[in-house]
Amino acid sequence: MSSLRLKVGLYAFLVSAVFVLASYKLYHRTTSRAPQKDEVLIKAMLQGLSAAHYQPEKIDDAFSKRVFDLYLKRVDYNKMFLLQSDVAQLRKFQASIDDQVRVGSHEFLDLTTQIMDQRVKDTQALYRDILSKPFDFTTEExxxxxxxxxxxxxxxxxxxxxxxxxxxxxxxxxxxxxxxxxxxxxxxxxxxxxxxxxxxxxxxxxxxxxxxxxxxxxxxxxNDANDRLALYANTIANTYDPHTEYFAPRDKESFDIAMTGRFEGIGASLGEKEGQIKVSEIIPGSASYRQGELKAGDIILRVAQATEEPVSVEGWRLDKAIALIRGKKGTEVRLTVKKPDGAIKVIPIIRDVVVIEETFAQSATINENGKKIGYLRLPTFYADFNDNGGRSSAADVRKELEKLQKEHVEGVVLDLRYNGGGSLQDAVEMAGLFIDSGPVVQVKGGQGAATVLNDRDPRVQYSGPLVIMVNKYSASASEILAAAIQDYKRGIIMGSASTYGKGTVQRIFDLDDVLGDFSSLKPFGSLKLTTQKFYRINGGSTQFKGVVPDIVLPDAYSYLDQGEKEADYALKWDEIGAARYRTWNSPTLPLDKVKVKSQARVATNPSFKMVNEMVQRMRKRKDETVVSLKLAAFRTEQEKAKVESNRYEEIKKAAPTLAIAPLAADVQALGGDTVKVNRASRFTKNLKKDIDLTEAVAVIKDQI
Structure with a gap:
């Protein structure tokens, strides 16, 4: 990997040089007046995007239309402020934003700001007047x-x-x-x-x-000029792809939060989209994870400190919402969330620190009619990027496999559900635990040939039957590992219709470092841009489409509009030449036979049948967005939504119980530490009624 790191370092240096050159030209082109911060920022950012983005866009009328549409969507996300006449006035700039950024002008931004400022003042008087009088909730509307x-x-x-x-x-x-x-x-x-x-x-x-x-x-x-400039700059960046972003200059803590969306208090990753604060990930071992009700896809409407009055966060900036939700360990926060099916629920969470041990790889054994199956969960592809002696997910998975083999398991289920990715190198090394030496993934920049990342270790850590479980929240490194195992025909991929579909690599550049000639205008913030794309060894990208499992299971969350393909301006799927590799044949994977048996079981399984029925109801309810303003009718619909929202938990309770338990060696190592023993029992407790895992175990048995 040293040669790859060198290439990346040189690449970053060249990108920085492009930025500096852009600022130099900009500085000397300005003769009649001193450059303004907005024109320096936008021009330098566009130069960087044109030079370093994986798929740079032409700055033309099509670019102008993308920026116009997305900015209008962001500035008035629920269409409550602007009038049709305002939009018609702004639409005159739909094809000229590209011309404005070239010459450093900003008429579109200025006019939008002027109109929005006036409309905010108008609607403030409007809502106060409306709320001064009682509503009648018995009328039909x-x-x-x-x-x-x-x-x-x-x-x-x-x-x-x-x-x-x-x-x-x-x-x-x-x-x-x-x-x-x-x-x-x-x-x-x-x-x-x-x-x-x-x-x-x-x-x-x-x-x-x-x-x-x-x-x-x-x-x-x-909101001041810097806030408006930040929104405009980020809109321009997002028209290249959803992972290319501009970060405004704030203090270090807020900057880190803006990039990660991680809450220290409740243990969730959130994102802001169209004025809504949406849950994107629940951190394993965190307060939210243990409480169990907050899920990816939920929209946070209001936040309350324990029994205090809830505060609406609709339309808030992400960093401000985070500040309201974060808090000291042991304190309570109550989140009013809107579930994807429309149900509204208040979720109380006691803030806590993330239990680090529960973010690492963990394993257990499942006894199924005399057959012992190994279960290995990997919540994320963690690594010690700073070489400070920290843990590596690849090394930990190797150790867990060793422990499982000592337990004489006859097959292994590797669970990558809800694993959002992480260390690419660990994904490559992990694939090598299951195959002979060979290519694992291809990484390609916007120009030039792809770089093939190989497993160079001919040793195979585990050669028995293997199932990898995924869902639509399995992303990035998870997709790389699953795709490699699938292409080698080394194991069976099981799960929802497809994984997330994030097959791109991003790098972050500090604009202050590369705009040295404009010290008086600093700080400028940072730019995160997409520089590379992942490709499978068969040549297809994991971007946009994700990985389609060999065996597709009914998924309770399949009605959600989640995944890369749902994002604005996501990079599309494509393919390059395949790498040279040989499929696994020790023994040959009986995929067709196993698939037929699984489909027959799923079709007759009452739990999976109920999941399918629930998904159809949820999908219909999600599409019914017109809500009655008659209180009685509204409460009837809400009660139906609550019942259906709880059906999945009822399905799980009715499912057969798996005989799953922590490894004997792990329990013995914990000794009398009751806290750690409780953590170990929590790990297996939630899996005992997991119908997907039950089917994965059956698929392993079909291979034995």
Whole structure:
């Protein structure tokens, strides 16, 4: 890998040189006036993207239209501020943004800012007036909750009606939550809060909505030129691909949070999209992981500190929402989330630190009718990138395989579900544990031939039957490992219809380092851009399409619009020449026979049948975005959503129980440490009713 690191280092140096050259030319081209920060930033960023991005775009009218569409979507994500006349006025710049960035002007940004500032002031007076009067929740009317299906208001009267319905909807949601909370109160237990009448609930709900909007608009009115420039710059970057981003200059902690989206307090990774804070990952071993109700795909609507009043985070910046959710270990945060099927749920989480041991590889044994099967879970491809003596996921998986072999397992299930990736080198080394020496993945820049990363160790750590479990949240390095095992025909890939589809590599550049001639305008922030793409050894990319399993199982989350293909301007799938490799034949994988047997079992399995039925209901409910504003009808629909949302847990409880247990050697090593013993039992407890794992074990048995 040393030659690869050298190439990457030289590449980074060349990119930096391009940035410096861009700034030098920019500086000497400016004669009549000093350069402004926005023009320096945008021009330098575009120079860097044109020189170093994997697939640089032409700065032309098509580029201009992409920026226009995405910026309009970002600046008024729910179409509540701009009027159709405003959009028509802005649309005049749809084909000229490319010309503006070339000469360093910013008429589109300036006019958008001017119009939005005025509309924010107008709508502030509007929502306050609407919320000053009671709503009638007995009338038959409805509201569209999907911004993609709504339109900009034709005039101010239509806009007022749009706001009235939306504020009525938000008030109704809070009334429903108060009704649920009041119904759960034990009449025998004294409460500090007396029961409210319907009229009192309505008044209190409007008061809460008013406070949330006052807070939100206070932030909107404080947005300055740097905030607007950051949004505009990031929009331009995102038109290249969803992983190319501009990060505004903030303090180090906020900068790191913006890049990772990780919450120290609850242990979740979040992202911001179109004004919504969405859960993208739950960190294994974290407070959220142990609590169990917060899931990837959930949208966080409101945040409350224990029993305090919830604060709406809709429309908030990601870093600000993070600051509200983070907190000291042992304190409670209550998240009001909207599930993908529309159900609204309050989730209480006691903040804690991530239990590091639970983020590492762990193994167990499953006894199935006299057959002992090994189970190995890998939550992420971790590595010690700074060579400080830390742990490596490849080395840990090797050790777990050794322990499983000492237990005389007859097959191994490697679980990569919800594994978002990590160290590429560890993925390469890990593949080598299951195959003879040979290529594992191809990495290619925008120009030139692909570099083939090989496993050079001819030793095979484990040669028995192998199943790799994946789902739509298995990404990046997980997809590389799964694809290699599939291409070698070394094992069977099982899971949802496809994995995530992230097959790109990003690098981060500090713009302050490469714009040295503009010290007076610093700080500029950083640019993360896509520089390379992953390709399987068969030549196909893992980008966009992901990895399609050999055996597809019904997936409770298949109705979610998750994955690379759902992102704006994602790079498309393509292919290059295949690497030279020989498929596994020690013994030959009986894939066709195993697949037929699995399909027959799944078709007659009551649990999988219920999952399929649930998915169809969830998909239908997700598409029904028009919501009744009649309180009784709304609560009836919410109750249906809650019932269906809980059906999956009921399915799991009804499933057969797997005889899974931690390794005897691991339990013995824990000794009398009750905390660690409890962690070990938690690891296997959630797997005992895992219907996908049960089928994976059956597939292993078919191979034995």
């Amino acid at each position: 409805s509201v569209e909750t999907d911004s993609d299906k709504s339109t900009f208001a034709a005039d101010k009267a239509a806009q007022r009606e749009q706001w009235r319905k939306f504020l009525k909807y938000e008030t109704m949601v809070r009334i429903s939550e108060m009704m649920d909370a009041q119904a759960k109160k034990d009449p025998k237990v004294a409460s500090a809060e007396p029961n409210r009448t319907p009229a009192e609930m309505e008044a209190e709900a409007r008061k809460r909505v008013l406070k949330n909007y006052d807070d939100k608009f206070s932030d909107l009115l404080q």
